[in-house]
Amino acid sequence: MGMKDQPKAIGFLSLYPIVGLVVFAAMTLILAEISEDIINREPITVTDAELSSWLHSHATPSLTRANFVVTYFGSTALVTCIAIAFGLYFIRRRQFYWLAALIAAVAGGGLLNKILKYVFHRPRPLFPNPLLKLSSYSFPSGHTMMATVLYGSLAAYLLSRTTSWSKRVLIILATVCLIAVVGSSRMYLGAHYLSDVLAALAEGLAWLSLCLLTVYSISQQRCRKKKAG
Numbered sequence: 001m002g003m004k005d006q007p008k009a010i011g012f013l014s015l016y017p018i019v020g021l022v023v024f025a026a027m028t029l030i031l032a033e034i035s036e037d038i039i040n041r042e043p044i045t046v047t048d049a050e051l052s053s054w055l056h057s058h059a060t061p062s063l064t065r066a067n068f069v070v071t072y073f074g075s076t077a078l079v080t081c082i083a084i085a086f087g088l089y090f091i092r093r094r095q096f097y098w099l100a101a102l103i104a105a106v107a108g109g110g111l112l113n114k115i116l117k118y119v120f121h122r123p124r125p126l127f128p129n130p131l132l133k134l135s136s137y138s139f140p141s142g143h144t145m146m147a148t149v150l151y152g153s154l155a156a157y158l159l160s161r162t163t164s165w166s167k168r169v170l171i172i173l174a175t176v177c178l179i180a181v182v183g184s185s186r187m188y189l190g191a192h193y194l195s196d197v198l199a200a201l202a203e204g205l206a207w208l209s210l211c212l213l214t215v216y217s218i219s220q221q222r223c224r225k226k227k228a229g
Helices: 003-009 011-015 017-039 043-057 061-074 076-092 096-120 142-160 165-188 194-228
Strands: none
Touching: 017 043, 017 096, 017 194, 043 165, 043 194, 061 076, 061 142, 061 165, 076 096, 076 142, 096 142, 096 194, 142 165, 142 194, 165 194
């Protein structure tokens, strides 16, 4: 892709750069607030325990099977496969700025999530007969985080490829629903608390916004340098 085509390739971001900054700031503050509540054992931790117990007590075989399928959409294996597939697509189309944004969002997001897990050392929900047994830490939810950065990245790309507001609304709704069901599946399966999922969503949106805005800023600077040269 030539430099003249790059603004078109990230046109959606170019129209709303301030939105990305607002999302980054707001989600960072939300993540900080939830983290503080967890550390200080604020009332949200009581809600966490009550909701987890309620979901576990209302589990059914059919719901469990469905949630095991849904949760896979946030798994490292599937997220990696989808990211590689779209990465190859971006390489073939010579859309290297989108490739950089995707790599930064998914790979960097995964690393950030692991760091936060080790920082907080929060144990996962504990039940006598768990639906899912995991030994890693709970806060924030890795599946929710990865679903947010991956599907959020793809949504941003699709949004940049259409000028139809009806299609944009459909893309946003589909992305929100997909991320929401992944997050809810982690709570249903007993892998995470509500605050784990909410923190991961905030973490993912903040990181994704930062990645997209950074790549957009670099692309704009290089465009200006080429015009000036």
